[in-house]
Amino acid sequence: MGIYIYREEQIEKIFRACQIAVGVLKVLEPYICEGISTFELDKIASEFIAAQNAKAAFLGYRGYPATLCTSINDVVVHGIPSKKVKLRRGDIVGIDVGVYCDGYYGDVARTYKVGNVSRQAETLLRATEEALMKGIEQVVIGNRISDISHAIEVHAAMYGFSAVREFVGHGIGLSLHEEPSIPNFGEPGMGPRIAEGMVFAIEPMVNAGSFEVRILKDGWTAVTADGSLSAHFEHTVAVMNGKAKILTAIE
Ligand code: MF3
């Protein structure tokens, strides 16, 4: 199989899917307040995606039942939106959304604050977003995939936090998940070389405590094993002119 190399016209289409995904986050942002249920957020997202003539990429993926993943506090990823789960002041909530449009996929996630949050939560959000950017900086022609992984792990560790090992970033474009898988930890200098036209979803999850996670009985919700807070940031990037172009940047 190997890693797919996308042509410019294809990357343009991935960009369009990515911009709809980022558009979802922009539409949701004003609603991320105390009292709203994650089900309501999911509904707003679904309606927006439908209005763009696009499709929710996660809905039905291996049986996943919603448009968004909404992951609160100790939920690492894959929190399922629910009428019973309402945002509370002081929460952090990761919102992850994938979009399919005109044959191509885009994937983005950010973790948001609900009102004022603890100092630790503030630091965790900053560390995780910075770790994502450190990973993206390693997306340079000639580097290897694990250079991304290593940069993420080291940055989380610098804050005394732990990059999650159980979930990985991935190639993306014609499918939601393609080669290569991009771990968020590891020795540098390993794995395939990065080349022009590759497209990656880079997505560090960082726990305030240990990196261990467990999956709840719903088969999806991943929580930290020690109950500590967790954050998740994700961008889809394309290798263009030798370096990363962030396709999910807010334009
Ligand atoms: N961003 C995550 C990923 O790429 C979210 C997947 S949710 C799922 O794996 F439902 F699609 F699994």
Ligand code: CO
């Ligand atoms: Co992803």
